[in-house]
Amino acid sequence: MFKKLTKRPLLLIFFLLLTVIVAAVVLAQFMAKDALSDYLDRKLPKHVQLQYENMEVNLIDGTIALQDIALDFYDHDSMVLNTTVRMDGMALKGLAYWDFLVNKEIYVRRLLLERPRLRHYPYRMQPKKETEPMGVVELLKAIEIGEFSVEEGTLTLLRETSDSVAFAVNDVNFSIDNIRTDPERITKKIPVTYEAYELNADSLYVNLGPFEKLNVTSLTWNQSYAKIAGLRLHSKYSKTELSRQLSVERDHIDLQIPEMKLDSIRFGFEKNTLYIHTGSGIIKKPDLEMYRDKLIADDTKNKKLYSRSLRELPIHIEVPKVEIANGRISYSEQVTTNASPGKLLFENLNATILNISNTYPEGDKTEIKARTKFMGDGDMTLDWSFDVNHDNDAFLAAGTVSNFNTERINPFLESNLRAKASGTIEQMYFTVSGNGVSASGDIKMKYDDFRFQVLKKDGSGVNRFLTAIGNLFVDSGSDTDAEGFRHGNIYAERDPTKSFFNYLWLNVQDGTISVLTGNGEKE
Numbered sequence: 001m002f003k004k005l006t007k008r009p010l011l012l013i014f015f016l017l018l019t020v021i022v023a024a025v026v027l028a029q030f031m032a033k034d035a036l037s038d039y040l041d042r043k044l045p046k047h048v049q050l051q052y053e054n055m056e057v058n059l060i061d062g063t064i065a066l067q068d069i070a071l072d073f074y075d076h077d078s079m080v081l082n083t084t085v086r087m088d089g090m091a092l093k094g095l096a097y098w099d100f101l102v103n104k105e106i107y108v109r110r111l112l113l114e115r116p117r118l119r120h121y122p123y124r125m126q127p128k129k130e131t132e133p134m135g136v137v138e139l140l141k142a143i144e145i146g147e148f149s150v151e152e153g154t155l156t157l158l159r160e161t162s163d164s165v166a167f168a169v170n171d172v173n174f175s176i177d178n179i180r181t182d183p184e185r186i187t188k189k190i191p192v193t194y195e196a197y198e199l200n201a202d203s204l205y206v207n208l209g210p211f212e213k214l215n216v217t218s219l220t221w222n223q224s225y226a227k228i229a230g231l232r233l234h235s236k237y238s239k240t241e242l243s244r245q246l247s248v249e250r251d252h253i254d255l256q257i258p259e260m261k262l263d264s265i266r267f268g269f270e271k272n273t274l275y276i277h278t279g280s281g282i283i284k285k286p287d288l289e290m291y292r293d294k295l296i297a298d299d300t301k302n303k304k305l306y307s308r309s310l311r312e313l314p315i316h317i318e319v320p321k322v323e324i325a326n327g328r329i330s331y332s333e334q335v336t337t338n339a340s341p342g343k344l345l346f347e348n349l350n351a352t353i354l355n356i357s358n359t360y361p362e363g364d365k366t367e368i369k370a371r372t373k374f375m376g377d378g379d380m381t382l383d384w385s386f387d388v389n390h391d392n393d394a395f396l397a398a399g400t401v402s403n404f405n406t407e408r409i410n411p412f413l414e415s416n417l418r419a420k421a422s423g424t425i426e427q428m429y430f431t432v433s434g435n436g437v438s439a440s441g442d443i444k445m446k447y448d449d450f451r452f453q454v455l456k457k458d459g460s461g462v463n464r465f466l467t468a469i470g471n472l473f474v475d476s477g478s479d480t481d482a483e484g485f486r487h488g489n490i491y492a493e494r495d496p497t498k499s500f501f502n503y504l505w506l507n508v509q510d511g512t513i514s515v516l517t518g519n520g521e522k523e
Helices: 002-043 097-101 239-245 306-311 406-416 464-472 498-519
Strands: 047-050 054-058 064-074 083-093 106-115 117-120 143-156 165-181 197-207 214-224 225-236 252-263 267-269 273-277 281-284 289-292 316-334 342-357 366-374 378-386 395-405 417-436 438-454 486-493
Touching: 239 289, 306 366, 342 406, 395 406, 395 498, 406 417, 417 486, 417 498, 438 498, 486 498
Parallel strands: 106 143, 117 143, 273 316, 281 316, 289 316
Antiparallel strands: 047 064, 054 064, 064 083, 083 106, 083 117, 143 165, 165 197, 197 214, 214 225, 225 252, 252 281, 252 289, 267 273, 316 342, 342 366, 366 378, 378 395, 395 417, 417 438, 438 486
């Protein structure tokens, strides 16, 4: 009987304590919720406005969650809206009280953003006064987040034009592990450290200016590789409409790449310069259609050679190897109004590009080795190299053409040069060395019964007089060396308003004329 009487008060005390604890926890959660709500109302600056439908606080597992969030950012001085964020929810989970109270650190196990939709208007950003100190964010405690995640996000950057979207990406899913910063790290150019990360996104769009745009079907990027599927870089207008828009000539382009991949992307800062280092990459089945309306005035701005472009990049880049697999290039020109555009076609294009870099020591080189099927018939190769450290843009190029029926190129010759060719180039080898001013080299060709015809100006038939005179100076291929080759010399001066490939063509053209009209002997 005595034991029963003693048990009852103990049970009663236990239940009373349990009730008090539960009530205290519930009260504490209400107080914490009110305090947090009041803090957000009082502490956010006036140019940041936050609204939400509901807040949940769980002190036991350290969770804070907001639902149906609307966050607006205004310019600090003019109070013009420049950024809006809408989110289904935001959850902060696993807040470590002990680290906060004892170790003076803020640790969160996970921070989750659910369906954030961000729209930014950069043109509404007001320039800061030069007298205003720039400053940096100041922290009093170290902050660490075990995992930061974004689920089904979208990002849109807008421009103040009728073509208003500058950048857009949909269905962004992103996670990054062990983000950490502290009062010292926050002052660096990269203010956080981090470990594993992964980004997946769909429907990426980039406005590249008044004439071109870029679309990507899907993007994956993590610490091991970056992969892009369904890339298309193309003109915004049809060929006819683009010509109406232009005052100087510009290529109408349509580049499609089903898949490209780049391994091991690493980036950071060396002093004040951004660097990007990667592993090897591959571009699969690129298909490029280019068209130029030559009836429009020439663009007389100077064009940089590739060595100079790499050398003058504002960042340091290092890509050891990129392969191009089974590509295709089609280039056509509209030279006259009464003829269809002539077309050059390169199929089965395979290439290896080594050492795309502006950081290697002098003596190393960027090298390009390519092979392709020309006009569906001849085999063509090109080996090309340069050293970005050479300010004179020195380069070396060597190429071959074999088993090419010249009649295949007649549609281009008829349209562009009012000429026709016949015969076969069995083998052609050329080597050119040069710089940004001029180039020279040698060439040899083995060909069979090469002839050409000059057409009338209106394209209605052959100009027999000019054809007869021209063929007087063309050797049919009879005067050759023991191996059947005729030899020639190359010299060309660069037109700085044209591209490198125009420069290369001038060299090959000069050498071909030298072979066909010279004595054919090797000097």
